Amino acid sequence: MGSKNILYHIFSVVRILLYPFAIIYGALVWLRNRMYDAKFFTSISFSVPVITVGNLSTGGTGKTPHVEYLIRLLQYRFHVATMSRGYKRHTQGFLVADEKSNALHIGDEPMQYHMKYPELVVSVAEERMIGIPSLLQRRPDVDVILLDDAYQHRSVKAGLTILITDFAKPFYKDHILPFGNLREGRNAYKRANIIIVSKCPLNMSVAQAQEIAAHIKPQPNQQVFFTGIHYDKPYDLITGEQVSFTDKNIILVCGIARPEPLIAFLKSNAADVHTLSYADHHYFVTADLEEIKATCENWDVPNKIIVTTEKDAARLHLHIDKLSTWDVPIIVLPIAVTVLFNKGPEFDEAIMKYTENAVAEHNNYGFGSATENTEANDLTNPD
Helix, strand or coil: CCHHHHHHHHHHHHHHHHHHHHHHHHHHHHHHHHHHHCCCCCCECECCCEEEEECCECCCCCHHHHHHHHHHHHCCCCCEEEEECCCCCCCCCCEECCCCCCHHHHCHHHHHHHHHCCCCEEEECCCHHHHHHHHHHHCCCCCEEEEECCCCCCCECCCEEEEEEECCCCHHHCCECCCCCECCCHHHHHHCCEEEEECCCCCCCHHHHHHHHHHHCCCCCCEEEEEEEEECCCEECCCCCECCCCCCEEEEEECCCCCHHHHHHHHCCCCEEEEEECCCCCCCCHHHHHHHHHHHHHCCCCCEEEEEEHHHHHHHHHHHHHHCCCCCCEEEECEEEEECCCCHHHHHHHHHHHHHHHHHHHHHHCCCCECCCCCCCCCCCCC
16 A cells, blocks of 8 residues: 555544544534524624624634735725734734734734735734724714624624635535634525635636525625635735745745646746745744755855745745845745636626715714624634
């Protein structure tokens, strides 16, 4: 038996052993959701528009570029704020990003938003039902709040809920933790107003989309959209100047959940690619920087550059003084979302229609009012 077959056999046995734990966890999550559905646990509903963006799985669905899509869509009409948990940050409680913030204070994804969108109000809070009133007290000028990765935070009742599922591993093919990667059962998709199938091939056929939609079985009140990822113009981390990958030999430094599409893209656009892969949300320490620099120095090829993602750049920025002394350029490769099948205007209209109506209602209703009180604590960790 080959080594791959042995590993597959071991993995299959482990999955089977985890199944009873998945049943127990699933039962607890099901009970919690039924408590909310029966209004035994209640949710706070704010008069300020709240849009939740999240997923059923533990990560890797491309949530961050979708949040950025919403930021770009809304920021020229409204004063937008984001609220995240701030995964792996070294602080606690409610914080609003300022000129002194870094990834250790607010987390890498919020720091990415903060670095890219100067007019955006970026905030973090473990408990959104406490964080939102704190945010509105601090920044009463906020028109709309984007709750980042808060699909399981039912203690806050969002006005619009967006669920993202990965094309390569849609929720209807997955299983609940720890047997699979779902934070709650598949039927939880029914809470969403909009379902996005992300990371689709840009040349995806209508027939493929129809087949996926048939598996999702959207409710009459739900809209389904399909999005793909495209790579934007790369830029120098230090100078901000745009660069080209042509004839470059790339050392890819990344700590993301699924780097395979990124690696494939770079290999098709550069002379060669050497990958240094780290855990998702990895914070780089001195030993990592030494490894990166040594790899670059020992690779005997011309036109060497270091390439990283925007999320990784937010964490590398903690070492900006040291990195600025390196001789090799450090290039950041942004990603952006494309709504497929010419459905971009329809998606934009759905978002803008909700926001415009909710903002108008909020202006008539009053500052940051909450309509209900909550009695529940979350059982699951949504981030």
